[in-house]
Amino acid sequence: MAPFSDLPLELITHILYQTSPKDLLACKRINKYFCNLIQNSILLQYRLALDGAKATNNPYSSLPSSERLKALKDSESAWAFLRSKLTVTISVPHNPSGIYDLTGGVYLLGNTNRNQLHYLKLPSSGKDPIHWEVINVGKTIIDMGLCVYEHDLIAIITTCLDTARTFDIELSILKFSTGQPHPEAREHKIHVLNSRWEKPAIGIEIVGDHLVLVIYYLNNFNPDDHIFIWEWRTGVLKTHFTAPYRTYSGLVFLTEHLVLLPNSQKNSLDIFRIPSTSSIPTPTTPLLSLALPALANGRAPGGISCRAEPNPIAQSSDRDDVLKPRRGFLADAEQAICIFTVRVLGVQLGNFQFGHTFTFIVHRHALVPPPAAPPVPTKPYQCWGPTITRWFNADGIPTRWITTTAGQRYVLIADAEPESALGSGYPYVVLDFGKVAVQRMLAWTDEVNERRIWCMTKPNVLEPADTFAEPVLGSLPYVACASERPHPFHGVLFDEERIVGLRTDMLDRIKEVEVSYFG
Structure with missing residues (x-):
């Protein structure tokens, strides 16, 4: 039998490309032949670079491997030192509402009349056109959900007064690029429920065949929360269950079939499996609950919001031609970080709630239960959290906008004081939780003489400690880099390729955005 090395070079390269990065590095140590082959192969170097960046190859990109590899290296370097390739300031010509999103290179804002959605395809070069598009809805918009890359889909939740003096809450399934009914949806309008109140709050995410909707209220009548899971193409309701007032307010898809809902009543992260058919009993009991740190006496949960970007993409999905990403690589959804913002209520003095x-x-991926794991109703935080989380006190950070993570990176900026609104502002900081990024920066420590870059590999104790029943530890390593100059932003948003700085007026309305492109 001929040795493996006698096979054609193209075939050997193709076989090695299919191996795991760990095995590829092991092959590199076999002998000089394999070492030279792997070092000199652009395709195999690209494979290793993708793993280091926790990115995936984009099959829809027409770029050759050499250009993909160069673009990936340039992107990693630009993010490591926060050196943008392009900065553009864009005015917001309308008065926006609180409806917003940033995903798939699209920035979307509602309007104060709540009957239109304005969106912008963010630039990647100086040649890209900058133009606000408008989706006219014709009804009062409560909120919306985007699934741009996977399905070219926008789901809009509306409210209108019906004849019984209650409000009809409805879901519209539209093609995002046209604003018209989505051609793959059998039912373009889905009745959600009738409500005594006009505008509930919404949590919504779309992955694969499923659309998950959380409806909750912030009024004093204490109505139940509602959780719906539809097959958006067929309009089939997979499941619907309720929970006590202010239990659930948002969600994160962990996989195509696992959904995590933060539970504000029990102070936990509840993980549910989506039923395979609508005949399966409603999953009112979570597959697993991950307890958050216990609160001290006199403290109470005030709400939990969450986000993870990008979302998983179903194996069977075929992305739409119009909005297929053109970049050679994409952030790996499985390796992406989730962000959770936890509000804890303290002592109330008069009208002030501290x-x-x-x-x-x-x-x-750290939150996904092992398939063969025995059922455990609730895991205490000490059994799952300290080694895989990192906690921050966010009292001085704007948390109104939660679209601040993408892939393994997280951007934050200090909350600007009113008198500094026209001043120099503060630097923004990008935290990279990628293992390779941390290792690389630790190796560069002696060579990189910049105070604005630092690594955190030791556990930290969350302050103020008296908020919790016991010390809260988190030791997930990260490397941080502060921008080279301060920015007068009132908030920052983040996608895979850009940082979007927000400037607001005296009424807290977004009037201008500054887009910095890193690649």
Whole structure:
């Protein structure tokens, strides 16, 4: 039998490309032949670079491997030192509402009349056109959900008064690029429920065949929360269940079939499996609950919001031609971080409610229960959290906008004081939770003489400690880099390729955005 090395070079390269990065590095140590082959192969170097960046190859890109590898290296370097390739300031010509999103290179804002959605395809070069598009809805918009890359889909939740003096809450399934009914949806309008109140709050995410909708209220009547899971193409309701007032307010897809809902009543992260058919009993009991740190006496949960970007993409999905990403590589959804913002209420003095806001970061894959794991109703935080999370006191950080993570990176900026609104502002900081990024920066420590870059590999104790029943530890490593200059932003947003700085007016309305492109 001929040795493996006698095979054609193209075939050997193709076989090695299919191996795991760990095995590829092991092959490099076999002998000089394999070492030279792997070092000199652009394709195999690209494979290793993708793993280091926790990115995936984009099959829809027409770029050759050499250009993909160069673009990936340039992107990693630009993010490591926060040196943008392009900065553009864009005015917001309308008065925006609180409806917003940033995903798939699209920045979307509602308007104060709540009957239109304005969106912008963010630039990647100086040649890209900058133009606000408008989706006219014709009804009062409560909120919306985007699934741009996977399905070219926008789901819009509306409200209108019906004849019974209640409000009809409805879901519209539209093609995002046209604003018209989505051609793959059998039912373009889905009745959600009738409500005594006009505008509930919404949590919504779309992955694969499923659309998950959380409806909750912030009024004094204490109505139940509602959780719906539809097959958006067929309009089939997979499941619907309720929970006590202010239990659930948002969600994160962990996989195509696992959904995590933060539970503000029990102070936990509840993980549910999506039923395979609508005939399966409603999953009112979580597959697993991950307890958050216990609160001290006199403290109470004030709400938990969450986000992870990008979302998983179903194996069977075929992305739409119009909005297929053109970049050679994409952030790996499985390796992406999840951000959770936890509000804790404290002592109330008169009309003032004292409390604190905390943020913690954890990788999405770290929250996925092993398939063969025995059922455990609730895991205490000490059994799952300290080694895989990192906690921050967010009292001085704007948390109104949670679209601040993408892939393994998280951007934050200090909360600007009113008198400094026209001043120099503060630097923004990008935290990279990638293992390779941390290792690389530790190796560069002696060579990189910049005070604005630092690594955190030791556990930290969350302050103020008296908020919790026991010390809260988190030791997820990260490397941080502060921008070279301060920015007068009132908030920052983040996608895979850009940082979007927000400038607001005296009424807290977004009037201008500054887009910095890093690649």
